[in-house]
Amino acid sequence: MPFAHPARTRSGRTARHRLAAVTAATLLPALLAACAGDASADAPSTTAATAALPTEVPAGTTLVVGDPTTQKAVEIAGDDLDSDLGFTIEWANLSGGPQTTEAFRAGALDVGAVADIPPIHAEWTGLDVKIVSAVYRQDWQENPIYEFGVAPGVDGVESLEDFAGHRIAYSPGQAQGVIVLRALQEAGLAQDDVTLVELPSNGDVYATALAAGEVDIAPIGGVQIARYLEKYEADGAHTVRHGLRDDPSHLYAPTSVIDDPAKAAALRAYVQLWAQAKLWVHDHPEEWKAGYYVADQGLSPADADYLVERAGIPDIPADWSEAIARHQETIELLAKATGNDVLDAADLWDQRFAPVEAEAVAAYREKEAG
Incomplete structure (x- = not known):
């Protein structure tokens, strides 16, 4: 059931939109129905990609958003972010491709937050989607998302070239799987030079598999890195940094959503809120640690410190040319590994949203400065 946004304590305004929690359970009937039917979303898009995005959101418009992290940022930031967008946001408790x-x-969903791999696989499975936002890390080399965990007792693995002959946890279709492929490419190794062990990259599955000796090497991220070393470094476990970019973060949406003028206008407004929320989180580490990592996620203060210290500086580019070029390289790498057709990366990006993000960044910085 929708709940009202908290009253605005500084300006006295009340939110015109409602934030509703839509759980995965409420989406399940629709998901099952979709599996049984013929999804019209698979039809090619008729989006006029050069037409100006609509800006007027009709009364009664609802945008269903699968972006739990931004939901919490909006709640914690309160009046620091103008989340009074003039339409209803229904927050879906969904994440991952x-x-x-x-x-x-x-x-059952209008837009979702993912890395750079799910849009590729969506297209390969016949679902027409577009990327509508992008954020990276300015300091991606110093603050990678993933490191390669090496199992206790596995000696001689200090670089990517040393991966040869070892068992590596691999999750096709997810960011963890792609960083494995990139690492092999960087080291000049073929897939036949290693043994890829398919495992889902959920939670602590990879760290557990390393500790149990099921794999020799696995990409682990976030607080799992610290926890893995804390538990098993004394037994010989360690990590290897890959030196590769693993920092894409996007919103993507079905083109059928963007083809709907009301939804497109709402999506435009949400992209701006999303970009400003990324900046707010970086600029307010103490509030984020306490409100999100500790209170919402149940992490210890030490774990929260670890994550914030390694979060990096957000980079929201006004021009997506370099991002699209990197995405093309990823597509070609994945296509070779999976046997799928090579897609044109530019077709996956709706570049009309790039200036929308840039405007949001400028507005946020002006407000902070002034």
């Missing part, structure tokens, strides 16, 4: 794409097919 597989869940998000299936919700798109069911018509």
Whole structure:
């Protein structure tokens, strides 16, 4: 059931939109129905990609958003972010590519937050989608998202070249799987030079597999890195940094959503809120640690410190040319590994949203400065 946004304590305004929590359970009937039917979202898009994005959101418009992190940022930031967008946002408790794409097919979700791989796989499975936002890390070399964990007792693995002959945890279709492929490419190794062990990259599955000796090497991220070393470094476990970019973060949406003028206008406004929320989180580490990592996620203060210290500086580019070129390289790498057709990366990006993000960044910085 929708709940009202908290009253604005500084300006006295009340939110015109409602924030509703839509759980995965409420989406399940629609997902099952989609699996049984013929999804119209798979039809090619008729979006006029050069037409100006609509800016007027009609009364009664609702945008269903699968972006739990931004939901919490909006709640914690309060009046620091102008989340009074003039339409209803229904927050869906969904994250990750597989869940998000299936919700798109069911018509149960309008936009989702992912890395750079799910849009590629969506297209390969016949679902027409577009990337509508992008954020990276300015200091991606110093603050990678993933490191390669090496199992206790596995000696001689100090670089990517040393991966040869070892068992590596691999999750096709997810960011963890792609960083494995990139690492092999960087080291000049073929897939036949290693043994790829398919495992889902959920939670602590990879760290557990390393500790149990099921794999020799696995990409682990976030607080799992610290926890893995804390538990097993004394037994010989360690990590290897890959030196590769692993920092893409995007919003993507079915083109059928963007083809709807009301939804497109709402999506335009949400992209701006999303970009400003990324900046706010970086600029307010103490509030984020306490409100999100500790209170919401149940992490210890030490774990929260670890994550914030390694979060990096957000980079929201006004021009997506370099990002698209890197995405093309990823597509070609994945296509070779999976046997799928090579897509044109530019077709996956709706570049009309790039200046929308840039405007949001400028507005946020002006407000902070003034």
